[in-house]
Amino acid sequence: MRTPQRSIVGLLLALVMAAVVWWTQGDGSTPGSQADPGASSQTPSPTGTPSPSRSDSPTHDFTETNTPVTEPSQQPGTDPVSGLPFVLLAQLPPEAAETVELIDAGGPFPEDEDGGTFGNREDLLPDEQMGYYAEYTVPTPGSQDRGARRIVAGDEGELYWTEDHYRSFERIAR
Numbered sequence: 001m002r003t004p005q006r007s008i009v010g011l012l013l014a015l016v017m018a019a020v021v022w023w024t025q026g027d028g029s030t031p032g033s034q035a036d037p038g039a040s041s042q043t044p045s046p047t048g049t050p051s052p053s054r055s056d057s058p059t060h061d062f063t064e065t066n067t068p069v070t071e072p073s074q075q076p077g078t079d080p081v082s083g084l085p086f087v088l089l090a091q092l093p094p095e096a097a098e099t100v101e102l103i104d105a106g107g108p109f110p111e112d113e114d115g116g117t118f119g120n121r122e123d124l125l126p127d128e129q130m131g132y133y134a135e136y137t138v139p140t141p142g143s144q145d146r147g148a149r150r151i152v153a154g155d156e157g158e159l160y161w162t163e164d165h166y167r168s169f170e171r172i173a174r
Helices: 003-024 094-105
Strands: 086-088 116-118 133-137 150-154 159-162 170-173
Touching: 094 133, 094 150, 094 159, 116 133
Parallel strands: 086 170
Antiparallel strands: 133 150, 150 159, 159 170
């Protein structure tokens, strides 16, 4: 995909995410409150902090919120399309950010397998046609092989992170 097309896709993705955040804010009540408690799968705990919806979530310390991400300290919540938790790119290992830069630039990639089709055989990402997803190696310092860390990119610009060779995923928020 060409750089201008990636910019447009990125802009559209940002607009969709903003619309989702606006829509989930409900009737304009304060962030974190909900006009219709049954309208969301995010259930506040007794402490007022939303409880996670998945017990098998990755090791990042995230909680779900309806607050738009404007600072790295804010918790990004869950991707409404995939149902996967968001992870901020800034909170991933620095090698992940370097891999994203290579993806955005169209390469060159350090591994021959990078850019190859990811088949989604684990069925953890949204269902798409074969060839929609491509996988990229995220180097692991000290590893003698490719390691287990990957970024999977969708044709629409979405990025997913796995640190355990496809056993779990998080949606990357930039």
